[in-house]
Amino acid sequence: MPPPRDLRDWIELLEREGELVRIGAEVDPDLEITEIVDRTVKAGGPALLFEHPKGSEHPLLINQFGTERRMCLAFGAQSLDEVAGRLEAIIEMQPPQGLVEKVKGLAKLKSIADSMPKSVRSGPSQEIVLEGDDVNLDLLPIQRCWPGDPAPFITLPAVITKDPRTGTRNVGMYRMQKIDRRSTFMHWQVHKDGRMDYLASDGRLDVAVALGLDPVTAYSASAPLPKHIDELMLAGFLRGEPVELVKAKTVDLEVPANAEIVLEGYVQAGDEGIEGPFGDHTGYYSPAEPFPVFHLTAMTMRRDAIYPSIVVGKPPAEDAWLGKATERIFLPAIRMSVPEIVDYDLPVAGAFHGCAIVSIRKAYPGHAQKVMHAIWGLGLLSLTKSVVVVDEHVDVHDYDEVFFRVCANVDPKRDVLLSEGPLDQLDHAPTIPCFGGKLGIDATHKGPAEGTREWPGEIAMSEEMVARVDGRWAEYGIPLGGRTIDAS
Numbered sequence: 318m319p320p321p322r323d324l325r326d327w328i329e330l331l332e333r334e335g336e337l338v339r340i341g342a343e344v345d346p347d348l349e350i351t352e353i354v355d356r357t358v359k360a361g362g363p364a365l366l367f368e369h370p371k372g373s374e375h376p377l378l379i380n381q382f383g384t385e386r387r388m389c390l391a392f393g394a395q396s397l398d399e400v401a402g403r404l405e406a407i408i409e410m411q412p413p414q415g416l417v418e419k420v421k422g423l424a425k426l427k428s429i430a431d432s433m434p435k436s437v438r439s440g441p442s443q444e445i446v447l448e449g450d451d452v453n454l455d456l457l458p459i460q461r462c463w464p465g466d467p468a469p470f471i472t473l474p475a476v477i478t479k480d481p482r483t484g485t486r487n488v489g490m491y492r493m494q495k496i497d498r499r500s501t502f503m504h505w506q507v508h509k510d511g512r513m514d515y516l517a518s519d520g521r522l523d524v525a526v527a528l529g530l531d532p533v534t535a536y537s538a539s540a541p542l543p544k545h546i547d548e549l550m551l552a553g554f555l556r557g558e559p560v561e562l563v564k565a566k567t568v569d570l571e572v573p574a575n576a577e578i579v580l581e582g583y584v585q586a587g588d589e590g591i592e593g594p595f596g597d598h599t600g601y602y603s604p605a606e607p608f609p610v611f612h613l614t615a616m617t618m619r620r621d622a623i624y625p626s627i628v629v630g631k632p633p634a635e636d637a638w639l640g641k642a643t644e645r646i647f648l649p650a651i652r653m654s655v656p657e658i659v660d661y662d663l664p665v666a667g668a669f670h671g672c673a674i675v676s677i678r679k680a681y682p683g684h685a686q687k688v689m690h691a692i693w694g695l696g697l698l699s700l701t702k703s704v705v706v707v708d709e710h711v712d713v714h715d716y717d718e719v720f721f722r723v724c725a726n727v728d729p730k731r732d733v734l735l736s737e738g739p740l741d742q743l744d745h746a747p748t749i750p751c752f753g754g755k756l757g758i759d760a761t762h763k764g765p766a767e768g769t770r771e772w773p774g775e776i777a778m779s780e781e782m783v784a785r786v787d788g789r790w791a792e793y794g795i796p797l798g799g800r801t802i803d804a805s
């Protein structure tokens with residue numbers, strides 16, 4: 318099944334699959350929606366379409382990404398690893414050997430070419446055009462998410478800018494605190510591509526914000542791609558069809574033709590104000606800090622536009638599965654740089670940057686430490702605070718198993734590495750913002766090559782005895798299913 322074409326196609330799919338509940342009652346975007354959604358997310362519940370948010374004509378869609386099943390539906394895939402597999406085929410392209418390989422290679426190249434965004438003359442995202450005094454953010458049911466938030470925040474935007482030096486497009490998901498009818502803050506953190514575009518311009522930088530996209534394009538806006546790679550190309554590749562773009566009305570940018578709502582405007586170098594605090598995915602309020610002001614010049618939308626939102630907070634929240642999608646989809650790219658990595662897991666409870674568990678094919682002394690440093694040097698994974706390294710046969714997604722390895726295999730004096738480096742701007746724990754300590758735990762097997770005594774064998778029953786018990790004792794109905802030690 319191909320991924321949904323736009324937000325309405327997606328809502329229809331969710332409804333057909335029993336994954337969406339429509340709420341006809343009037344509900345307040347000021348805190349009330351958060352309380353309902355937070356309980357729904359934590360119970361593994363459905364997407365919610367609030368048809369009558371208080372004070373707005375526009376319905377509000379939330380929790381569209383809140384479970385693994387919905388995330389897979391969004392990608393038209395059976396699993397997130399299947400989505401990663403599609404990218405792996407491209408990433409691992411080698412110079413073709415025979416004719417068959419050459420033809421396959423051409424097909425792959427064509428699939429990349431077919432992923433490039435496509436310009437079209439008109440699109441539903443511009444059915445209604447509001448300019449000048451008609452621009453009015455009060456029309457939208459923007460949520461104030463938590464009691465300590467000073468204002469409503471747009472939380473699921475795709476923010477589009479161009480690098481003023483190279484013209485390369487960037488699309489990112491950055492929260493936007495509403496200031497008044499025609500301006501918001503733009504939360505471009507120090508490590509984000511959007512901020513680089515802002516810093517590279519010495520005057521006015523055009524910005525467009527797309528709201529209410531098909532789920533794959535919305536996901537792609539959140540994906541941590543290298544600076545020079547257009548998120549809309551990733552979206553086109555993952556969708557299997559290009560993202561269609563129309564010219565914006567008042568700024569020199571192209572915007573998705575299928576968006577429900579587009580905000581056009583600009584930021585001006587040096588024009589900043591104090592943004593926040595905001596109840597963030599760390600489970601704490603991120604502090605008030607200076608951020609650029611986004612001035613709206615136009616607001617375009619579809620008729621009966623649907624406004625998308627997401628609430629983050631103490632994990633697990635809806636962003637857990639956006640993060641898990643990134644974890645899975647980027648595994649092939651990580652293996653490109655660090656091929657000894659077998660698998661990795663970013664625990665949701667660790668708010669993604671807090672902890673990474675990595676399994677490796679260990680080949681030499683210090684290999685686990687090499688991989689820790691690699692993680693601390695890799696894209697936005699460099700912000701990871703602690704890295705736990707285990708051997709290849711350990712399931713990194715089984716936290717009991719990982720805890721067992723850490724407790725069983727670690728000599729804290731020998732196997733704990735303390736380092737330092739850049740940290741997530743949202744992390745409140747370090748002494749100064751954006752910089753602090755790093756913790757590496759080597760829970761792999763060691764041996765004489767690393768100066769320790771002989772490493773003992775791991776307990777495992779013989780295959781023969783396992784087979785014998787499987788065959789002979791089943792008839793008694795005693796629970797023999799759960800073997801505690803795996804023979805692998």
Ligand SMILES: [Mn+2]
Nearest residue numbers: 487510542544
């Ligand atoms: Mn980017």
